[in-house]
Amino acid sequence: MPMFEYRCTRCxxxxxxxxxxxxxxxxxxxxxxxxxxxxxxxxRHCEGSGMGDFAPSAAPASGGGCAGCSGGNCASCH
Structure with missing residues (x-):
């Protein structure tokens, strides 16, 4: 589904x-x-964050992310 992020220019x-x-x-x-x-x-992939497999604002797992990522695509980790 087309979910987008927006910012109100007024507030x-x-x-x-x-x-x-x-x-x-x-x-x-x-x-x-x-x-x-x-x-x-x-x-970014964040193991142990308590937010499931993905958490957009948490720090990456040790080593800079998922060891199973190929080409920087964390979708390949699953």
Missing amino acids: GHEFEELVFGDKTPVCPACHAEATEKLISKPC
Whole structure:
């Protein structure tokens, strides 16, 4: 499903929204329509984070990530 990250240019609130077509999401904090799409950060593999296999903001496992990754693609770890 097309899940995107947005930032409200009015209040600065960052949020995720499921968006179809050319729909412009409304900020859930201040209800402004002035939002901008953010470039999503890549997910890093984090063993033992308590957040499942992937945690976008946690530190990578020792050694810089999953030892089973090929070509930097952590999707190959599973």
